[in-house]
Amino acid sequence: MIRLVNAEILKLRTIRTTWVLLLVAVGLVGLIAVLFVVHSVDALSGSGIPAFGSHAWARLILGLSGSGEDFALLVGILCVTSEYRHGTITPSLLAEPRRGRLVAAKLVVSLIAGFVFAFVLLVVVLAVGIPISAAHQVGASVILDQLPKVAPGVLLATALYGLYGAGVGALVKNQIVAVASALAFSLVGEGILTLLAPEVGRWLPDNAAAALTQSTPESTLGRLHLLPWWEGALVMLGYGVVSAVVGVFTTVRGDVT
Amino acid sequence: MSENQDRTAGDMPTIEVRGLCKRFGHVVAVDGLSFTIVPGKITGFFGPNGSGKTTTLRMILGLVRPTSGITLVDGVPYAQLPHPKRAVGAVLETSGFYPSRSARDHLRVLCAMSGIDYSRVDAVLAMVGLAEVASRRAGGFSLGMRQRLELASALLGDPGALILDEPANGLDPQGIAWLRGFLRWYASQGRSVLVSSHLLTEGAQIVDDVVIVANGRLLARSTVAELTASLPTYVRIRTPEAERLANLLASAGIRVSYEAYDVVLAAGTNTSVVGPIIASHGLVVEQMSSVGGTLEDAFLALTGGGAWPAQVPGQWAPQPAQPGQWGPQPAQPGQWGPQGAQPGQWGPQGAQPGQWGPQGAQPGQPGQWGPGGGGTRADSDGGSQAGEWYQPR
Ligand SMILES: Nc1ncnc2c1ncn2[C@@H]1O[C@H](COP(=O)(O)OP(=O)(O)OP(=O)(O)O)[C@@H](O)[C@H]1O
Ligand SMILES: [Mg+2]
16 A cells, blocks of 8 residues: 555655646745735734734735645546546556555555645745744744644644545546536535535535634634534545545446546 | 477466456457467467457456456456565566656566566566666667667566567567577476467467457467468469460369469469479469468458358458458558568468578577567568458458
8 A cells, every 4th residue: 555655655756737826826825825915014903914014914825724624635536537647547447457546545645645735835834924024023933933833724624624635536537527617506506505505515625624624714603613622623624524425435436548 | 390299298287267247338348268378389369450369368467347247367356366576477568667767767666566576677688678778767768779669577576477568669670680589498398378479470489379359259269270271272373374374283183363464363272283284384473472371361361251250340351352451551550570561462481381480490598689680571472462362362
């Protein structure tokens, strides 16, 4: 199994899409972080943004690294579906004919990839946040002190998002369909469902992940009462593993012709 | 070659297919197929288009699930092999490459998956002649280069058996000559080679054994020698004294017919019988050649006239009168050498299977994709032309 995990890591490392996704994530989060910090310097109290230099403000900056979730979702999906899209599934299955093990390795690697994405993005927000704050007489320690409170949640949530993506990929092996439906659900569908039925909404991936990061701004949550963090983690894990298992016994099991 | 046969006598079958069936919806692709492949030989897997060859090979490799029946490699289903890549190397048609991944990385990934040392990567790339383009993106490879990369990935595990589906697709004449020599060498080491083709001319030269299928069913399973020995052979003589020759032959007890006013066909005999008769009577002969007894004849006799998949409309209709013209049209690239443009043109030498491939007998250094021998086959029977060929029935 370790052999397969290493091979899957090599696969992700040797394709361009992974690096493009990481680069886009870094650019996007970096940009948002700059805009946020600069804007928050002279934001008025009562504007919804916590006071510059406060603990809540520091947590918000760090929490921006959680935007990597959707990128982790994409990496997880691509990890499985690109094999079908490019026909590498044939050589892969010749090397490892036990399909369940192949999918299991992909779940693990997508988890790792999500973790790495979150780690890199945490570094990015620190690299952006600390210098700009320092220029406005807020010491690095203000942000760094909050790191232990935010980082574990972000790392775990993003990692689980990667795994969830791999599960979706195993269930829907058509890459375009998988990416489109997962993104549409994550970005739009979940929000609407949550609005209509908050009691259901809290069990959806985005809000289960939010239970881990606690980063979702209060205002948009409204009445939503998030799950405890560990329940959120289990729910995320469940989505990934269950869809992967269902996938292994349905789509992945099919003929490769 | 006799030495190889000694070595393999009594060996366990490496590949075994038992009662194999596969349906795709209501299409029956494979219908009760059973055969075994033994080490030390090259087995040709022949059949018309759509006869279920690819499907069978994919079932052996665990890629397609049989509707019923089993396939075994070294006595176990493929998925239960402890080291699949070391047991079987496969070249399949629809296998893909990640476009932005280099050829070397593609192979490295497969090494990593199979626990094979990375040092094998450059070794197999050199073998198939891709060493210089190893760092290029596989997405930019030509058809022939992809085929070579496929072959490289099959060889990674130095496997005990090779399964190749139309391996000559896209290869240049040098590549094909190399492949023939390589497969011969591979089998001579006591390993198994199963190679599919719908082009008889392509494979006939190097195979020892044949499995012939049509409509997913087994038509023949034997050695090439057995298969062709049972076929009638003909001698075709072009002479201005056709009538006189026909009478002479008939009085010698040989069945004769006319192919044209100046072309006599003598059935069930060979040139060593007809030649002396001609000489002793001082007949003028413009051309004489033997016809028949090739693997292709055997194949056509087995599959021709109704054995074609009738349920698939739009396929090439059987053309018994022109046996030399079946198969893909000449425009298709990557056929067996330059001669591939005129399938069926190859003459009666086929009666001695395995003796053709340029490096057939001793490929020397199989590690090189040398140009040596490419297309140097001596063709002593230049006379016949596609479509002109008399079909033994
Ligand atoms: N995935 C599939 N879905 C439906 N039908 C299929 C599928 N794969 C193969 N078939 C059908 O099964 C039959 C056998 O196909 P197969 O590819 O095994 O033939 P083949 O002997 O390899 O032919 P060729 O010489 O053209 O390569 C054909 O009728 C084909 O249409
Ligand atoms: Mg085929």
